[in-house]
Amino acid sequence: MSEPGLPDGSLSQTPPMSYLVRHGVMRHFGEFKPATPDHRFEKQQDVILRTERGIEVGQVICPAHPAMIQALVEPTTGTILRVMTAEDRQRHATLLARRNPAYDAAAELIRRHSLPMQLVDVEHLFGGERVVFFFLAEKRVDFRELVKSMAREFQTRIELRQIGVRDEAKLLADYGDCGRPVCCNTHMVVMPSVSMRMAKLQKSTLDPSKISGRCGRLKCCLRFEQDVYEEFQKQLPPINARILTRKGKGRVVGQEILNRMVLVEFEDGRRLPVQLDEILTRLP
Structure with missing residues (x-):
């Protein structure tokens, strides 16, 4: 049944104005508009995007709604260029295969420059505009000379991004103690604040090894149930x-x-x- 005042079938015939799309190894979420306004994209469809960083691979989550976008923290924006073709998938696979060699080469350059940083992961943008290197460090690192060496090595624009241990788990972790994929690697957009008070209220064991996630911090799932515990406790x-x-x-x-x-x-x-x-x- 159509909405009042609209002809039958008009809702299904009108393509959405924009879509919620996930992209990048850090799983950014954003609102993206089709390059061709009358083109419709399906959920879970792999697409090629133009973002602020360049040309990237993404996945359509669903049509975007204002409340949905408003709930995101610093959502990205851009354009959906097309559905991934067979050639696109082949190029994407080639770029993924370059990650390990790029990691090894970058780690060697970091060693040569004697910098106090730990390389975590590498991301090649689909369009070749840049290569992003994610790293851990206890303090700010002056990596200007390292970037010059990397630019000569990889012959493209280099971006170095310092991340925290929770972001490291988001990039590398697979499964949690519960046997399911870690939340930060699947559905979470923002890392919630978690405190020991939550563990005490939920009567979880206070053994750090049992209430800590793959990142070594308190498990995010303690926050998921906190509101229910607080409401019931009242x-x-x-x-x-x-x-x-x-x-x-x-x-x-x-x-x-x-x-x-x-x-x-x-x-x-x-x-x-x-x-x-x-x-x-x-x-x-």
Whole structure:
């Protein structure tokens, strides 16, 4: 059924004005408009883009909507030039095959210049406009002479990007402890802030080796569930609160937030779990 005031089928016949597209090894998200306005692109379709960096390979996620773009942090923009052809795919495969040799050559140049930096990954732009090298360093590095050496070696524009350990995991990590692909490598656009307080609230083990992700920092999934834990905790009486239950009067000595249950120490010394709906009232 069409929208009021629109002819039947008009929504499906009108191509979207723009699309949400993911591109680059850092998985940038942005709003891209078709070079040919009446061309329609499908979800998960591999495409060739013109971005601020140059010509790149991307993947169409879905038609773009204002609220969706507004939710992105510093979204990229550009133009969808075409769907990838067989020739495009062959060129892309050739560029991917160059990554390891380029990595080795760049690592050797870094060693020769004796710079305190660790090379992480290499990205060749599809159009050949530049090669991007991602690296880790504890502080700012003066790599001007290194860039000159790299430009002579690779005969193209060189970009060096310093990243953090979480970005390193985004580039290189594969699977997490849960057995699924790491979140930063799949669906995450912005790395969330995660604190030890979240782990304590969720009663996760405080063993750093078990609550740390591939980046060595606290797992991002602790943040995903935090809002639910906080909302459920608001519904429970706090620790040391005196309450009246169907089993008698007592003091809250523990919480089972997801089970919506508290552990109560009754006046006769018993300690029993009490469901939220069994609590009659809080006592002064």
